[in-house]
Amino acid sequence: MNYDRMHDWLVKYLSESKSVVVPMPFTTYTYIADPVNVEHVLKTNFANYPKMKHDILSRFIELSEEPDSNLTDKSLRDVVLNFVIAGRDTTATTLTWAIYMIMSHAHVADKLYGELKALEEDQAREEKISLLPLDLNDPESFNRRVAQFAGLLNYDSLGKLYYMHAVITETLRLYPAVPQDPKGILEDDVLPDGTKVKAGGMVTYVPYSMGRMEYNWGPDAASFKPERWLKEGYFQNASPFKFTAFQAGPRICLGKDSAYLQMKMALAILCRFFKFSLVPNHPVNYRMMTILSMEHGLKLTIARQS
Ligand code: HEM
Secondary structure, three states: OHHHHHHHHHHHHHHHHHEEEEEOOOOEEEEEEOOOOOOHHHHHHOOOOOOOOHHHHHHHHHHOOOOOOOOOOOHHHHHHHHHHHHHHHHHHHHHHHHHHHOOOOOHHHHHHHHHHHHHHHHHHHHOOOOOOOOOOOOHHHHHHHHHHHHHOOOHHHHHHHHHHHHHHHHHHHHOOOOOOOOOOOOEEEOOOOOOOOOOOOOOEEHHHHHHHHHHHHHOOOOOOHHHHEEEEEEEEEOOOOOOHHHHHHOOOOHHHHHHHHHHHHHHHHHHHOOOOOOOOOOOEOOOOOOEEEOOOOOEEEEOOOO
């Protein structure tokens, strides 16, 4: 419900009745006892009033309320499902593989920690704040410092984490969240290399294999080396037709930048303040499904670090 309409609706209700239950979007209900100043009611009951909500579902709901919109409740449901399928398990599984790669490559964990410590100090200097004391044995002090660090992370500061960007990209090269991506053929066609394909068949490209081909990545293709993505300390991207974890061309992943942002935010906090180690003898195998998950999950122990 958009706030202008909510406002009109409240005025109407409050002028007609002595009490009213305001349906909030989704599940929350607010009870208003007396007809009072509408502005006051809106301000005290709706934290964001008069600001519009800017999350993606609210934007789609607003669009659906346009007179010429053909968005239905069902299509809103599909939008949500699409974002959950496309955007949740992909980032979750990539974070799992990234943490596994980081903890099994000690020099990567050290370098990442160094980058995060430097970012913390630089940002604090830039924002003219002093970093809070950090006592590993006092959970409150620890949590305060974690929260302070989280407050220093934003689109711009995360953009300075080139090594972390390389770690995530290298993880996706070896463990692409979408390991194979089949397509149904609607019409007979000829692929650019001359291969003929028939309607009703399937073609698949396989990011898992493409990410490990020596032909593409050199003789060390099987090794986890974030450095291969860096040139003079800066992240250098590869063509999406070579690094295919996000698909390429017009149907490339729409959430790629958002995915990097979310994953960098989570990893920055985790790798700045915690050290991870694998529970002894825990087997790590991949499970090839729509998403490349870990067959037995990732069991690890964590320790705080200053
Ligand atoms: C590590 C994270 C992610 C990976 C590896 C990934 C990978 C991919 C791939 C391979 C496709 C192409 C699928 C196809 O061929 O149909 C795709 C499509 C898409 N992704 Fe992602 N994705 C990630 C995260 C996200 C996130 C966080 C969002 C949303 C916030 C998102 C939204 C989408 C959407 C909407 C499409 C469909 C684009 C279209 O068909 O035009 N993805 N993604």
